[in-house]
Amino acid sequence: MSVYLREYLTVVWFGVAALAIGGLLLGLAALVRPSKPSYDKGIAYESGVDPVGIGWSQSQIRYYVFALLFVIFDVEAVFLFPWAANVERYGTFGLVVMLVFIVLLLDGLVYAWKRGLLRWV
Amino acid sequence: MLALDPILEGPLLWTPLFIIIGKVLFIFVVGLVATMFMVWYERKVVSGMQNRIGPNKAGPFGMLQTLADGIKSFFKEDLLPTRADRIVFRLAPFLAFVPAFLLWAVIPLGGDFSNGNDGTVTWFGHVTRVQLADPPVGILWVLAMSSIGVYGIMLAGWSSGSKYPLLGSVRASAQMISYEAALGLSLAAVLLSSGTLSTAGIVAGQNSLVDWNVISTGIVPFVIFLIAVTAELNRPPFDLVEAEQELVGGFNTEYSGIRFALFFLSEFMNVVTMSAIMVTLFLGGPQPLFDIPVIPGALEGTIWFLVKLFAFLYLFVWLRATLPRLRYDQLMDLGWKVLIPISLGWFLLLAALREFSPDGDAAESLRVVVISFVVAVIATGLFAAALKVSARNRAAANQPADNTGVTV
Amino acid sequence: MSDATFLEFVVFFSAAVMILGGAVGVITMKNPVHAALGLVLTLFGVAVQFVAMQAHFLAAVQVIVYAGAIVVLFLFVIMLLGVDESMDLSIEPIPIQRPLAAVMAVGLVGLVGAAIVRARDALIIAPGDGIATAADAGTHDANIKQLATNLYGDHVFAFQLTSVLLIVAVAGTVLLTRKWPKDVADTESSDA
Numbered sequence: 001m002s003v004y005l006r007e008y009l010t011v012v013w014f015g016v017a018a019l020a021i022g023g024l025l026l027g028l029a030a031l032v033r034p035s036k037p038s039y040d041k042g043i044a045y046e047s048g049v050d051p052v053g054i055g056w057s058q059s060q061i062r063y064y065v066f067a068l069l070f071v072i073f074d075v076e077a078v079f080l081f082p083w084a085a086n087v088e089r090y091g092t093f094g095l096v097v098m099l100v101f102i103v104l105l106l107d108g109l110v111y112a113w114k115r116g117l118l119r120w121v
Numbered sequence: 122m123l124a125l126d127p128i129l130e131g132p133l134l135w136t137p138l139f140i141i142i143g144k145v146l147f148i149f150v151v152g153l154v155a156t157m158f159m160v161w162y163e164r165k166v167v168s169g170m171q172n173r174i175g176p177n178k179a180g181p182f183g184m185l186q187t188l189a190d191g192i193k194s195f196f197k198e199d200l201l202p203t204r205a206d207r208i209v210f211r212l213a214p215f216l217a218f219v220p221a222f223l224l225w226a227v228i229p230l231g232g233d234f235s236n237g238n239d240g241t242v243t244w245f246g247h248v249t250r251v252q253l254a255d256p257p258v259g260i261l262w263v264l265a266m267s268s269i270g271v272y273g274i275m276l277a278g279w280s281s282g283s284k285y286p287l288l289g290s291v292r293a294s295a296q297m298i299s300y301e302a303a304l305g306l307s308l309a310a311v312l313l314s315s316g317t318l319s320t321a322g323i324v325a326g327q328n329s330l331v332d333w334n335v336i337s338t339g340i341v342p343f344v345i346f347l348i349a350v351t352a353e354l355n356r357p358p359f360d361l362v363e364a365e366q367e368l369v370g371g372f373n374t375e376y377s378g379i380r381f382a383l384f385f386l387s388e389f390m391n392v393v394t395m396s397a398i399m400v401t402l403f404l405g406g407p408q409p410l411f412d413i414p415v416i417p418g419a420l421e422g423t424i425w426f427l428v429k430l431f432a433f434l435y436l437f438v439w440l441r442a443t444l445p446r447l448r449y450d451q452l453m454d455l456g457w458k459v460l461i462p463i464s465l466g467w468f469l470l471l472a473a474l475r476e477f478s479p480d481g482d483a484a485e486s487l488r489v490v491v492i493s494f495v496v497a498v499i500a501t502g503l504f505a506a507a508l509k510v511s512a513r514n515r516a517a518a519n520q521p522a523d524n525t526g527v528t529v
Numbered sequence: 530m531s532d533a534t535f536l537e538f539v540v541f542f543s544a545a546v547m548i549l550g551g552a553v554g555v556i557t558m559k560n561p562v563h564a565a566l567g568l569v570l571t572l573f574g575v576a577v578q579f580v581a582m583q584a585h586f587l588a589a590v591q592v593i594v595y596a597g598a599i600v601v602l603f604l605f606v607i608m609l610l611g612v613d614e615s616m617d618l619s620i621e622p623i624p625i626q627r628p629l630a631a632v633m634a635v636g637l638v639g640l641v642g643a644a645i646v647r648a649r650d651a652l653i654i655a656p657g658d659g660i661a662t663a664a665d666a667g668t669h670d671a672n673i674k675q676l677a678t679n680l681y682g683d684h685v686f687a688f689q690l691t692s693v694l695l696i697v698a699v700a701g702t703v704l705l706t707r708k709w710p711k712d713v714a715d716t717e718s719s720d721a
Contacts, residue, residue, distance in 0.1 A: 008580055010144075017222075029379040036198065042201070045283065045374055064605050066299055066453065070598055070601075071594075072698050075598075079680075080306065080312075087472055101692045106462060111699060206560070257673065258588075268592070280562075301597075
């Protein structure tokens, strides 16, 4: 049994406590709140007028582009962390390695930028 | 090198167990009280800045206003839209609320870090930290939890089965992930100067004012982090998520009663925890600026921590009262074209500086600040010039494009 | 069985339930968003297993990259398509995919089974073997230091190739999302 696992278990207890307080609040509210459902209360709120069409509409492709780019840069950040925490050990060679890595990815960003991908039309 | 929390070593006895349970409860209560305080504080300060009185009826200075609002929401009907996805609709508030809480777990809330102490305190004969957990990857825990927080907002909007919440949540999640990239990249600069990923280790490394990461990393990562956090929290001027004029109320439009209150709570709790994380990363956490006499070391750390925390809370309210909301294209431009390139460039600059002068003393920190400042001024100038040139180019380029009818 | 190993067993078991439950959820749920949530559950379970094996960094990365970025990307796709509950799942866009999936599944089970049988002897690790865990080395950051040494020392070429892979992904994103007429691309290059 590792001490670390015990440490995470403490956090799990903390999370359980957070879940419990949320559940408790909802449970208490369920006891005291009124419940008079009607058709009008169930329809979507669109500033007072009757909703048009179905609720699930298509959203734009632009969001997807940014999500894709985010995945790439998130992976990059993950690669930076262990290197940054141990930078002294790699010397100039390590610096060059990281320079190449970052510059290549910045190139990617500049390319996407140049092709207008980052432009929110 | 910091060892882990000593209380977790050795056999599990009753006293340590009670101390751990006590810590869980204590940090839990601190989290809740701080959040409720923040709700009141924001309303009060904003009203002061807008020349209004603000909440003043419930309790002294209206301090119990949050409690009153909370009690009110108990008695509100819980509406479930007919079109909603019932399971996800009920799950989403928890997905927002629990990660907000879990962020508290890794923040050092006090302890004596001064003069190279390792921040441990002795309670009932047991040595421990004023921190729930100190995992070796504490700072990544922060990133992980904030990326889980995206789900709460995303699913809340989707499950409502209504257009405006869906739009609001897609907007919000695209914004949050964009700035999360900048957040992570500016964080790397902090790791460069602290050499560890554990939060207690990061605090312990910031021994004197020049060692505070805000100075030793040359301010720029701090500014990027602050901007990214503000966007991550969907706070003004980045509150496009709940732009009332466009989206009714944003992702939580269809929520009511206690479920809405959970979203509201988690939003404000995130403000407090993110402020605490900035204090930990950049301002030395419980590290004292000067020694307060009389008060014992451990308590002093908590006092300093709270003082710094308040400064950030005030800053957030101040930003809200001062700045107008950005447009969405401006928001994305700022995140992708400014913050990410600058934070990457800055990271490389710091790494190079470190490589060629490895002794991290006080003079070194000051040198970093001076160089950073010069580079920042030059970079800003160049960037402004580039923007001007490209704006002119675009104006020139768009002219014929409009005539030929090509839509861009 | 001592208390400590019992606790480890409980952690392993609950994480395994999370992984398998999530995986079953992914393929049985009709609603794509529910399936994506099942995937999140699976990824979390894997993160818990990593923590139990003291691979803290890997666990954090698992949550940050997979749960935080990739599944969010999936959810964006689902929202992008505007998938409705009324969509008929019985229509097959590619008729061969069901038999193909069955063949693949059988093959995968065979592969995993063979791996288990072959690796049964290798899996017994004597104390002191294997990677240096944080507890062995006595310092807090041993796990990350070990990982960094491997990544930027021994496998530095693979690390560099990763950046090539990532930039290919950027190029792919550009190609995937927009088709550019020649004259428009020229005006776009002056974008600020």
